[in-house]
Amino acid sequence: MSHTVGVRQAQKQKTRQALLDAALGLLEEQSLSSLGLREVTRMVGIAPTAFYRHFRDMGELGVALVEEALGSLHVMVRAILAEQDAAEERIDRTVAVVEQHVRQYPLHIRFVARERHGGVRAVRQAIAGELDRFAEEVAAALKTQPVSAGWGDDDVRMLAELYVDRLVTTAAALLDAEEDGAEGAAERVVRNARRQLRLISIGRQHWREEGGGGGAGGGGE
Amino acid sequence: MSHTVGVRQAQKQKTRQALLDAALGLLEEQSLSSLGLREVTRMVGIAPTAFYRHFRDMGELGVALVEEALGSLHVMVRAILAEQDAAEERIDRTVAVVEQHVRQYPLHIRFVARERHGGVRAVRQAIAGELDRFAEEVAAALKTQPVSAGWGDDDVRMLAELYVDRLVTTAAALLDAEEDGAEGAAERVVRNARRQLRLISIGRQHWREEGGGGGAGGGGE
DNA sequence: AAGTTCGGAGAACGGTTGTTTACTGGATGA
DNA sequence: TCATCCAGTAAACAACCGTTCTCCGAACTT
Numbered sequence: 001m002s003h004t005v006g007v008r009q010a011q012k013q014k015t016r017q018a019l020l021d022a023a024l025g026l027l028e029e030q031s032l033s034s035l036g037l038r039e040v041t042r043m044v045g046i047a048p049t050a051f052y053r054h055f056r057d058m059g060e061l062g063v064a065l066v067e068e069a070l071g072s073l074h075v076m077v078r079a080i081l082a083e084q085d086a087a088e089e090r091i092d093r094t095v096a097v098v099e100q101h102v103r104q105y106p107l108h109i110r111f112v113a114r115e116r117h118g119g120v121r122a123v124r125q126a127i128a129g130e131l132d133r134f135a136e137e138v139a140a141a142l143k144t145q146p147v148s149a150g151w152g153d154d155d156v157r158m159l160a161e162l163y164v165d166r167l168v169t170t171a172a173a174l175l176d177a178e179e180d181g182a183e184g185a186a187e188r189v190v191r192n193a194r195r196q197l198r199l200i201s202i203g204r205q206h207w208r209e210e211g212g213g214g215g216a217g218g219g220g221e
Numbered sequence: 222m223s224h225t226v227g228v229r230q231a232q233k234q235k236t237r238q239a240l241l242d243a244a245l246g247l248l249e250e251q252s253l254s255s256l257g258l259r260e261v262t263r264m265v266g267i268a269p270t271a272f273y274r275h276f277r278d279m280g281e282l283g284v285a286l287v288e289e290a291l292g293s294l295h296v297m298v299r300a301i302l303a304e305q306d307a308a309e310e311r312i313d314r315t316v317a318v319v320e321q322h323v324r325q326y327p328l329h330i331r332f333v334a335r336e337r338h339g340g341v342r343a344v345r346q347a348i349a350g351e352l353d354r355f356a357e358e359v360a361a362a363l364k365t366q367p368v369s370a371g372w373g374d375d376d377v378r379m380l381a382e383l384y385v386d387r388l389v390t391t392a393a394a395l396l397d398a399e400e401d402g403a404e405g406a407a408e409r410v411v412r413n414a415r416r417q418l419r420l421i422s423i424g425r426q427h428w429r430e431e432g433g434g435g436g437a438g439g440g441g442e
Numbered sequence: 443a444a445g446t447t448c449g450g451a452g453a454a455c456g457g458t459t460g461t462t463t464a465c466t467g468g469a470t471g472a
Numbered sequence: 473t474c475a476t477c478c479a480g481t482a483a484a485c486a487a488c489c490g491t492t493c494t495c496c497g498a499a500c501t502t
Contacts, residue, residue, distance in 0.1 A: 008469050012479065031340035034255035036459065048460080050480045057460090113338040117331075117393060119252035128397075158416045165390060172338060176349075195379045203424025229499050233449065258490065269490080271450045278490090 016054045018044045020068060023061055024107045032062050033119035062115065062123040069108035070130040076101050077134055077167070081141040087205075091197045095190055098167060102174045113172035131168070135160045150208055159204060166196065237275045239265045241289060244282055245328045253283050254340035283336065283344040290329035291351040297322050298355055298388070302362040308426075312418045316411055319388060323395045334393035352389070356381045371429055380425060387417065 022043040026035055035058060041048045055061040080094050102109055115123045116131075139160035142148055148156055170193040177185035243264040247256055256279060259269045276282040301315050323330055336344045337352075360381035363369055369377055391414040398406035 006470075008478080011469090015479080029340065029342075031252040031254045033252045034340060037461095038459065046479090047481050049462090049482085052461085053479055110338075114340065117334040117338075119250065119255060119335065121250075154412075155416065158413050159420070161413065162417050162420070169386060169390075191375075192379050192382065195376065196383050199380070199383070199421065199424040199428060201424070202427050202430075203420040203422070206423050206427050207420060209423075227500075229448080232499090236449080257488085259488080267449090268451050270452080270492085273491085274449055 012053075015044065015046060015050075019051070019054055019061065020065060023058075024065060024111060027065075027111055027114070028107055031118055032058065032115050032123060059120050059122045062120055063126045065111060066115075066123060066126040066130060069105070069112050070127070070134075072105055072108060073101070073112070074130075074134070077137065081138065087201050088198075091194055091201065094167075094197065095170070095193050098171050098193070099174065099190060102171050102178070106175055106178075109171045109175050113168065113175070116168070131164060135164045138163055147205060155207070159200075162200060166193070166200070233274070236265065236267060236271075240272070240275055240282065241286060244279075245286060245332060248286075248332055248335070249328055252339055253279065253336050253344060280341050280343045283341055284347045286332060287336075287344060287347040287351060290326070290333050291348070291355075293326055293329060294322070294333070295351075295355070298358065302359065308422050309419075312415055312422065315388075315418065316391070316414050319392050319414070320395065320411060323392050323399070327396055327399075330392045330396050334389065334396070337389070352385055356385045359384055368426060376428070380421075383421060387414070387421070 019040055023035065023040050026039060026043065037051050037058060038048045040058075040061075041051050055064070076097055080090075080097055083090055083093055085093060112127060116127050118124060135157065139153075139157050142156050142160055142163075143151075170189065174186060174189045174193075177189045240261055244256060244261050247260060247264065258272050258279060261279075261282075262269045262272050276285070297318055301311075301318055304311055304314055306314060333348060337348050339345060356378065360374075360378050363377050363381055363384075364372075391410065395407060395410045395414075398410045
């Protein structure tokens with residue numbers, strides 16, 4: 001036994017991962033569209049031409065990075081959604097998880113924040129698609145909560161997108177705050193994030209009174 | 222009369238503006254850190270070396286672009302804040318103004334969205350600083366509104382940042398939606414933005430009931 | 443009218459880029 | 473054991489990059 005995958009493929013995936021890691025590191029202070037193929041291979045310690053054994057071009061590597069980065073984030077979101085706490089505690093937990101995730105995978109966060117609107121189309125689309133799936137998942141979870149009784153699907157979806165967007169934005173802001181040196185900056189971001197989520201939560205609880213109550217069903221078209 | 226500025230300086234600022242325009246155009250499908258000096262001068266029709274007569278490097282040009290892009294946005298924000306409508310109408314107006322601005326200065330929006338977390342530190346900081354000034358201005362305006370009675374300065378500031386962030390995000394999303402081809406995508410973004418602002422507005426109206434009333438003051442220090 | 447300033451041109455530099463082509467040597471499967 | 477596969481190598485390619493240095497000529501100053 002024990003040669004389930006083969007020495008060959010194992011080694012290949014190892015250098016492939018090395019390429020991804022090296023690229024991610026270099027992307028801390030660059031954007032993908034300015035990252036050179038040679039730069040990455042040089043850091044890994046292989047010949048430039050070996051790059052093509054793994055990716056057609058840097059864009060393809062970028063898409064692979066998206067999957068890796070959003071993959072870990074996906075776990076994080078699931079963990080949050082699984083909680084069944086009251087609103088207030090859930091907010092604290094959510095922010096805490098974001099905080100921890102930023103400290104654990106800072107390069108992933110930076111990459112996603114940077115390339116979400118970056119210069120490589122394929123990567124933008126990959127991120128957008130992944131975040132869209134997040135929103136859908138969040139929407140499904142929100143729907144099961146009693147607060148969402150009587151909500152239209154569009155409204156739930158709107159709220160989910162607001163949440164997802166806030167998560168990403170908060171993570172990016174937290175990362176910026178941590179590296180810019182100011183002492184209390186990170187804590188200020190965290191407190192702000194909590195308050196913003198709380199405000200959204202309050203808006204959510206009173207939504208049907210005036211927002212969705214009267215005009216939602218018989219709206220435009 | 223009529224030679225108030227001098228032919229010399231006028232011509233200089235003219236090619237300087239040409240450099241900015243050309244760069245902005247090229248940045249529609251690139252990010253700043255991958256934009257070459259020669260690329261820009263080539264498009265303007267001047268020698269590469271002439272670039273240095275106007276900017277030390279691309280980063281400096283980027284900062285100039287930030288001022289230009291956020292300058293027009295500043296006018297927009299002021300216009301919104303000047304309104305005295307009721308909450309509902311104000312939301313519609315706000316979104317409409319954002320919509321119009323995106324159609325009028327799409328390249329500015331794209332640039333800000335892309336370089337806000339981009340690979341050039343000086344540009345990021347310039348954008349962050351400008352958005353910070355926006356938030357402060359919005360906060361000052363919010364404070365004068367009756368709804369904000371009894372709010373702490375921190376809470377007002379938090380709300381202001383939430384609004385500013387939403388404006389930028391909405392503008393970027395709208396731009397993406399418009400160019401990605403889907404017919405109803407742009408309208409969907411607009412409707413979503415309106416609903417999100419409405420939800421925030423509702424949360425704002427009920428904030429003091431549970432958010433700032435009981436436990437806020439007794440928190441940290 | 444003479445002298446100075448300065449935006450822009452031109453050539454040249456060392457260096458880096460992406461990509462192609464041909465080749466090597468160890469893991470792989472018959 | 474032997475033929476095959478294939479990740480990685482090495483060299484060479486033309487193209488482009490940012491930057492320096494020298495010079496020009498028209499706009500300015502006096």
